[in-house]
């Protein structure tokens with residue numbers, strides 16, 4: 001019989017030998033929350049049996065995020081999975097240890113367990129794989145977090161609470177608009193282009209850094225009422241998972257108030273100014289007679305102003321919000337006080353917009369939301385009636401052909417929603433509706449369309 005010390009020594013040596021000969025290496029990570037890349041490098045401790053592993057790939061990322069809230073619903077206790085990264089295998093195991101004695105001190109009864117995640121990789125991959133894999137996990141985790149967070153819709157108003165000092169503040173509600181690029185009735189090619197543009201913007205951090213530009217992008221949505229401008233904004237927000245700041249400019253009375261509000265907006269957000277032509281004096285030519293709106297009201301008068309009134313007006317005007325004040329924020333030095341910002345202006349009257357707003361370099365993309373085309377109608381028919389074809393489709397096509405019948409997607413939706421279970425009846429009603437003469441809204445193209453062909457074409461906004 002060997003003495004106890006010798007037995008322990010032998011078993012230790014065997015352990016070392018086993019670890020040394022083992023082609024695998026393991027990293028033990030006590031809590032994902034506290035685990036950093038350094039810990040992964042340091043914790044070379046445990047070896048797991050490879051036969052225990054092998055289930056679903058890619059769930060590691062989910063586990064990591066969920067666990068950041070100290071829960072682990074995705075990888076069950078004792079569960080193991082195998083992940084594949086650039087053709088190499090990595091194994092994860094989740095184990096839970098009951099705490100006893102000293103380790104229980106200072107913990108409530110709910111925290112009587114320690115969770116442990118063990119990552120096992122092949123030794124030969126170690127130096128190559130770990131830094132890359134951790135970057136990959138972090139990127140996936142950030143993406144997943146973004147996909148699953150609750151988006152917010154902010155609106156501006158003056159906060160009268162004694163703590164705010166009457167500052168202009170945003171108030172928010174959860175943003176749960178159902179519009180997506182799948183429900184948006186628009187030419188599929190345009191949708192693909194817009195999605196591509198948003199995606200490259202979202203992934204463009206390094207590009208914007210390299211070229212020394214603020215990480216922001218501007219879209220101008222224009223077209224008649226009911227063509228889907230608001231739906232497009234919601235679809236963009238849902239696609240990007242950005243918060244939306246709906247800026248009510250008629251409630252902002254000076255450039256400094258505007259700056260105060262814009263500074264408070266967070267990264268990864270969309271700032272929307274709807275009906276820009278109604279919200280701000282676009283001409284920049286201010287006279288006492290044709291003053292800009294205040295609180296949504298015009299203050300015209302025909303009798304001459306007294307010198308005092310003129311002085312007062314000048315003072316008043318100088319403190320009021322102007323197009324140049326807005327553009328200063330969007331283009332000037334202030335534009336860099338945040339990352340990943342999207343600015344969207346909408347208008348039903350592109351012809352009324354100041355040239356300064358349409359100039360190349362201002363709004364990166366001009367999106368024309370127009371009357372319903374046949375391709376757009378087919379999207380609505382699929383969404384509302386769950387049909388991809390119908391004997392009356394050719395009639396609809398010929399009625400909508402080249403804008404012969406000018407109806408908005410909103411008007412078409414109103415008919416299609418009548419009865420989802422009776423497509424024949426709905427299609428009859430739609431044909432009758434399309435054959436009626438329609439009152440149309442002037443649908444102007446952006447004057448900037450011409451810019452595509454001029455010498456500044458490269459700097460011109462993209463036109464869709």
Ligand SMILES: Nc1ncnc2c1ncn2[C@@H]1O[C@H](COP(=O)(O)OP(=O)(O)OP(=O)(O)O)[C@@H](O)[C@H]1O
Nearest residue numbers: 183184185224225226227228229230231409410413
């Ligand atoms: N392109 C579209 N695709 C799908 N649904 C649409 C589209 N356009 C309009 N609709 C339907 O009509 C409703 C009103 O549209 P929306 O508010 O997006 O139009 P708008 O162009 O923003 O109008 P306005 O200029 O009056 O603000 C939407 O809730 C949606 O149901």
